[in-house]
Structure formats: C-alpha cells, structure tokens
Amino acid sequence: MDQRLPKNERLHSKKLIKELFDKGSSFFLYPFKVFYLPVDEAANHQVLFSVSKRKIKKAVHRNYVKRRVKEAYRLNKSLILDVSSKNKIIALVYIAPEVRDFHFIQNKVRKILKRLGAES
Secondary structure (H helix, E strand, O other), rough: OOOOOHHHHEOHHHHHHHHHHHHOEEEEEEEEEEEEEEOOOOOOEEEEEEEEEOOOOOOOHHHHHHHHHHHHHHHHHHHHHHHHHHHHEEEEEOOOOOOHHHHHHHHHHHHHHHHHHHHH
C-alpha cells in the first residue's frame, strides 16, 4: 500500500471546497468535525485538514496539530481505500481548544475513516 500523501490526494480546489461545505454531509467525533461528499469529479479521495484559529491561537501549535492529523491520515488511509467504492472529498476540521497527543488523534482518525468507509 502506498502510504504517501501526494498533492492529488489533498483538496485544494476552491470549487470543490465550496461544494463540500454547501452540499456535503457532516458528523462530529471529538475533536473533529468531519464534512464529506461523494463525488464523480475526483480521481481519488481528496482530503482537507483545518485547525481553528479561534481555538488554537498560536500558528506554531496549529501547524503542529495539522502535521499530526496529516500523519495519522497518511498512515491509516487504507481503511477508507479498501472498503469505499465511490471517491469522496473529506474535510477534517480540528476544533478542540488544546493540542492532543498523536495516539489520541490517530485513534480518532481511524474511527472517522472506518465510519466514512461504512457509509459508501
């Protein structure tokens, strides 16, 4: 299994981001708010990582959390790739006011990916 996170797997299209937040479904799994939308346009799953500036004030800490979330996704993306037939665009929005350890974040990301895979 390829465990890289290349640019074509990261969501950066403004059109798709707007469509995701306007038409997409969402659920909450602390410390994440997850938005997702099945699409035909995407060649593969695309994911967006976001950390609230309101909750975590310092950019250093926001970037640190984003790196942890990206790494957790990169290591566990096979959970959604194996079971999901239709490609999705996904936004993982971290909303906790504190910086959590990697194992906590990784367990939550695993649960999120299993749930997204089950909803295909």
